[in-house]
Amino acid sequence: MLLPPSADDLRATARTIGRVLAVQGAVTGVLAIAALLTGDVDSASALACGAALGIGFGALGRTVKARTRRLTWTRGVVAGVASLVAVALVASVPLWLSGHYAAWIDALFDAVSGLTTTGLTLVSDLDHLSPTLVVFRGTLEVAGGVGFLMLALSLLKSLAMMGSTMEPGHGGRERIIRAPTMLWREVRTVVGALLVAGIVGVAGSLALAGVPLAALPATTLALTASAATTGGFAPLTPSVGVYHSALLEAVLVVLMLGGAVSVWAHLHAQRLDQVRKDLDARVFVATLVAVVGGAVVGLAQAGTFSQVEALVRHGAFLAVASVTTSGLSTVSPRLLATDFGALATSALIFGMVVGGMSGSMASGPKSLRVGLLLKGLVGEVRRVLSPDNTVQASWFSHQGRRERLTDAHVRSAATILLLTLAAIPVAALALLWSDPSVGLSQAIFAASSIISNVGLDIGALRPSDPAATRLLATALMVLGRLEWLAVFAFVGTLVALVRDGRRLGRGPRRRRHHARPRSSGSPGDRVALSRDVTSDASSTRTPGGTA
Amino acid sequence: MKPRPRPWLRSHLVELALFLVVVLVASAGIVWARWAAPDEPLERIAIGAAQPDDARIRAITCERTLPDAVDAAEEEAEEEAAAPPLGRVQSSEVLACPDAFDQVVVDYVGEVVGDVLRRDGGAWLLVNDDAYALESGPLAAHDAHDGANQGLAVWLPTEFLDLVDEPGNASRRGDVIEVVGRIHRADPLDGGGLTLRASSAELVRDAEPAGAAINRPQALVAVLMTLAAFAVVAWGHRNGRLSVPGLRTRRRLSKRR
Numbered sequence: 001m002l003l004p005p006s007a008d009d010l011r012a013t014a015r016t017i018g019r020v021l022a023v024q025g026a027v028t029g030v031l032a033i034a035a036l037l038t039g040d041v042d043s044a045s046a047l048a049c050g051a052a053l054g055i056g057f058g059a060l061g062r063t064v065k066a067r068t069r070r071l072t073w074t075r076g077v078v079a080g081v082a083s084l085v086a087v088a089l090v091a092s093v094p095l096w097l098s099g100h101y102a103a104w105i106d107a108l109f110d111a112v113s114g115l116t117t118t119g120l121t122l123v124s125d126l127d128h129l130s131p132t133l134v135v136f137r138g139t140l141e142v143a144g145g146v147g148f149l150m151l152a153l154s155l156l157k158s159l160a161m162m163g164s165t166m167e168p169g170h171g172g173r174e175r176i177i178r179a180p181t182m183l184w185r186e187v188r189t190v191v192g193a194l195l196v197a198g199i200v201g202v203a204g205s206l207a208l209a210g211v212p213l214a215a216l217p218a219t220t221l222a223l224t225a226s227a228a229t230t231g232g233f234a235p236l237t238p239s240v241g242v243y244h245s246a247l248l249e250a251v252l253v254v255l256m257l258g259g260a261v262s263v264w265a266h267l268h269a270q271r272l273d274q275v276r277k278d279l280d281a282r283v284f285v286a287t288l289v290a291v292v293g294g295a296v297v298g299l300a301q302a303g304t305f306s307q308v309e310a311l312v313r314h315g316a317f318l319a320v321a322s323v324t325t326s327g328l329s330t331v332s333p334r335l336l337a338t339d340f341g342a343l344a345t346s347a348l349i350f351g352m353v354v355g356g357m358s359g360s361m362a363s364g365p366k367s368l369r370v371g372l373l374l375k376g377l378v379g380e381v382r383r384v385l386s387p388d389n390t391v392q393a394s395w396f397s398h399q400g401r402r403e404r405l406t407d408a409h410v411r412s413a414a415t416i417l418l419l420t421l422a423a424i425p426v427a428a429l430a431l432l433w434s435d436p437s438v439g440l441s442q443a444i445f446a447a448s449s450i451i452s453n454v455g456l457d458i459g460a461l462r463p464s465d466p467a468a469t470r471l472l473a474t475a476l477m478v479l480g481r482l483e484w485l486a487v488f489a490f491v492g493t494l495v496a497l498v499r500d501g502r503r504l505g506r507g508p509r510r511r512r513h514h515a516r517p518r519s520s521g522s523p524g525d526r527v528a529l530s531r532d533v534t535s536d537a538s539s540t541r542t543p544g545g546t547a
Numbered sequence: 548m549k550p551r552p553r554p555w556l557r558s559h560l561v562e563l564a565l566f567l568v569v570v571l572v573a574s575a576g577i578v579w580a581r582w583a584a585p586d587e588p589l590e591r592i593a594i595g596a597a598q599p600d601d602a603r604i605r606a607i608t609c610e611r612t613l614p615d616a617v618d619a620a621e622e623e624a625e626e627e628a629a630a631p632p633l634g635r636v637q638s639s640e641v642l643a644c645p646d647a648f649d650q651v652v653v654d655y656v657g658e659v660v661g662d663v664l665r666r667d668g669g670a671w672l673l674v675n676d677d678a679y680a681l682e683s684g685p686l687a688a689h690d691a692h693d694g695a696n697q698g699l700a701v702w703l704p705t706e707f708l709d710l711v712d713e714p715g716n717a718s719r720r721g722d723v724i725e726v727v728g729r730i731h732r733a734d735p736l737d738g739g740g741l742t743l744r745a746s747s748a749e750l751v752r753d754a755e756p757a758g759a760a761i762n763r764p765q766a767l768v769a770v771l772m773t774l775a776a777f778a779v780v781a782w783g784h785r786n787g788r789l790s791v792p793g794l795r796t797r798r799r800l801s802k803r804r
Binding site: 025040041042043044045046048049051052053055056059060062063065093096097099100101102123124125126127128129130131209210211212215219235236237238241242243244246304305306307309310311313314330331332334335338339462463464 | 566573577580581584642643644645646660661662663664665666670671673675677679685686687690692693694695696697698700715716717718732733735737738739740741757758761762765766768769770772773775776777779780783786788789
């Protein structure tokens with residue numbers, strides 16, 4: 001049964017949203033000043049509106065005082081989802097004010113696309129968009145990539161227990177066990193190194209490609225953010241292909257792979273024996289090899305390219321872009337639809353549906369889940385073929401630990417994969433309904449790209465589509481990025497809040513009547529424990545009631 | 548008997564109502580700023596319509612050239628090379644059916660946008676022929692949305708590079724050029740990209756500024772919202788509820804005293 005949040009939970013959530021909004025507002029403010037210094041007054045005022053909203057509402061949220069500082073899994077996820085919604089709403093303001101979006105829904109779509117590191121866009125006239133707004137879109141990708149990474153790693157214990165990145169441990173009450181400061185140090189080390197290396201590599205290759213010095217900073221920041229966070233927003237409509245540079249494409253491939261590899265693998269890169277045994281890493285590499293092979297063979301079979309260089313360059317780049325869920329492209333969306341043949345397109349769809357490693361900035365269902373499901377299938381076949389009295393046990397290695405495969409692992413992985421696969425036809429049907437000229441394979445490709453937060457564009461989703469389709473696509477991006485269960489928890493909490501909100505009391509003070517904390521831990525522990533125990537006791541009577 | 552606590556929602560009704568009022572006022576300001584944006588589209592560039600009567604354009608279909616037919620296609624391409632230019636084409640036609648235009652000499656008009664990527668022997672350009680390029684200009688100048696951009700990658704030899712002074716960006720429509728050249732569906736010199744290699748080029752129109760007028764209502768809303776945001780921060784800081792990096796709160800100060 002879903003318990004309504006206490007008043008203190010709401011306060012803690014408001015504080016979290018406030019902090020996130022304040023950071024987003026400060027970054028937007030810096031960009032507004034940069035736009036003002038370059039004489040781009042309209043972009044500066046648009047960004048200043050976004051910055052003011054972020055800082056203002058962020059300050060309001062931060063003034064709320066909460067007694068409980070430690071969050072449970074459910075409350076942590078609810079705060080994460082609420083922060084995503086709040087930042088998307090605020091970030092859509094400067095985008096809409098830029099005048100490059102036909103409707104506010106399109107600006108919201110792009111904000112969500114950036115924050116979920118999808119990279120699909122409904123912007124009009126991107127090629128005339130201000131450089132500061134191009135960089136602003138990049139900051140959304142960094143915020144989303146790092147934010148979701150922090151959220152996923154906060155639940156690392158759950159990840160190890162359940163083989164998923166955002167799976168509750170026990171009844172949604174397991175506390176988030178990783179200290180945010182320690183996590184932040186690890187994430188900062190990996191993401192910082194990736195971004196710095198990316199900026200150097202991308203700037204160098206862009207300069208060699210002939211990009212003028214004046215355009216170098218904005219283009220470098222946008223492309224680095226896009227590749228390293230597996231976002232996919234490009235500064236110009238033809239994406240990476242517009243630079244005609246094999247060196248740049250090679251650097252971006254390295255960055256995309258870096259973004260899709262888990263933080264754990266980055267930090268343990270010197271202990272290759274452990275990384276080699278890791279189920280997640282194994283499935284990721286196997287998927288990458290299969291998709292690159294499928295794309296190259298498919299392009300050769302379809303006669304799209306006859307030269308080896310072209311086959312490898314385009315096939316490998318797009319395959320990496322699909323598996324790492326970055327969505328950068330070397331060809332125009334129309335060419336992807338008309339010129340790529342069934343095998344190459346299918347290989348790319350397969351790559352998108354698997355996604356990157358868990359505990360990385362990549363999205364998609366994740367290679368770990370596919371690995372767990374495959375191991376479960378193999379175990380099941382073995383069990384069927386073995387004599388009745390044989391006990392079969394499967395083991396897998398994940399993040400340096402050897403663990404026994406349980407039904408819970410397989411069930412958890414299968415749930416997310418099935419939900420993702422079930423959502424693809426729904427989104428494809430919506431796209432076909434919106435525009436009958438879109439082909440079925442095109443619609444399935446676009447649907448996979450939306451749900452797995454890849455962003456490879458095949459031209460199936462346009463600003464001219466009905467608002468319902470664009471809203472559905474926006475919702476599916478959120479669902480895909482938050483891995484379904486987190487959104488279910490958020491919606492369930494909202495329902496519980498509306499259902500029981502009228503009875504909502506003042507939280508911990510009221511609950512002292514029912515139970516006393518049994519532990520002698522910190523005051524924060526006592527409050528949280530009291531709440532959990534009381535919730536159980538009161539759930540049989542009136543939820544959250546005082547009687 | 549202990550008094551029953553007031554329901555949370557009722558006790559915070561005033562704060563929630565105030566919050567909603569702030570959200571509504573901010574939204575109204577943003578909507579006003581958006582709709583008050585200047586609407587001064589640029590002059591449409593008259594370049595003449597494409598030549599739909601050309602029998603070869605009508606004959607073009609989107610059937611793909613499979614590997615078996617590659618040799619035949621190459622032979623056809625050689626025949627095409629001797630033929631006169633096909634006429635003016637649009638990027639949408641080429642992108643919808645690149646195979647049909649492979650190795651065909653065409654006439655193409657568009658605005659240079661992005662960066663001029665200078666290499667040995669010439670430069671790569673992105674030349675757009677969408678509505679923002681040839682009709683109403685960049686969106687900074689108007690509010691007539693026409694979807695995404697569309698254009699072709701053009702290789703311009705060094706002798707024509709003087710024609711391109713200012714590529715298009717957020718504040719101007721770039722130089723509009725007309726090029727005659729051969730389309731390569733998978734250009735071997737560009738790692739398989741779809742390109743148009745120009746053999747001649749001429750300037751149709753110089754670059755011109757777009758959206759020169761500042762959106763004053765938007766600037767006003769930005770200033771007001773910034774002031775309001777700083778007022779909230781100052782209020783929180785003054786009450787000791789909000790710590791601002793680099794500033795000490797009043798409560799902390801008083802403790803030290």
